[in-house]
Amino acid sequence: MNRAAVTSLVVFVLLVALGWYLTELQSGEESSQPPAPSTGPAPEVSADLAALQIAPEGKMTGYSRDRFPHWASQGNSCDTREIVLQRQGTDVKTDKDCKAVSGTWTSPYDNVVVKDAGEIDIDHTVPLAEAWRSGADKWTDEERKAFANDLGGIQLLAVTAKTNRGKGDQDPAKWKPPVETYWCTYAQHWISVKVTYKLTADQAEHDALAALLKTC
Secondary structure: OOHHHHHHHHHHHHHHHHHHHHHHHHHHHHHOOOOOOOOOOHHHHHHHHOOOOOOOOOOOOOOOOHHOOOOOEOOOEEEHHHHHHEEEEEEEOOOOOOOOEEEEEEEEEEEEEOOHHHHHEOOOOOOOOHHOOOOOOHHOOHHHHHHHHHOOOOOOEEEEEEHHHHHHOOOOOOOOOOOOHHHHHHHHHHHHHHHOOOOOOOOOHHHHHHHHHOOO
């Protein structure tokens, strides 16, 4: 093999090696980049939002809180309110009539710590009047009683009287908890209750829930 041929072969080998090196270098740089945003399915709670039936809000004709018998007896002299206070408080002490006489409660809506049970309201995540406008007007009184005393864990919350009364019977299009970090949980709980009880949501309510879920 003459000198020119040898020189050409050496140059070719060097070019191949250089190409391999640059390819590996580029591959290493790409692997150090942050992963691309996921394009997979949305969280399950979004599917629940999609499961909400959208319908115009109903009328209040015939509504009364008495149509939702609440604070029903739960045995041992306890009613629903006292059970919620016991479950959601810390170091709760009760008297012979099951009334909370001491304890500590943290209201999730405003992060206020309360040490007097008299300053606590038991809030219905989906208010009774809102449920009535969303389909509960067609339920039996027994079904409404079950809804008003649901001890499953997310429909009844021990909160400050101030936030409970500020909320009233408003849906998320008109009211949301003062604490922004609770918005995600609030929306999830609201959706779960409505889906479980097959209650409808109006368009403004649906859109407000979608906005709250963006904080998750």
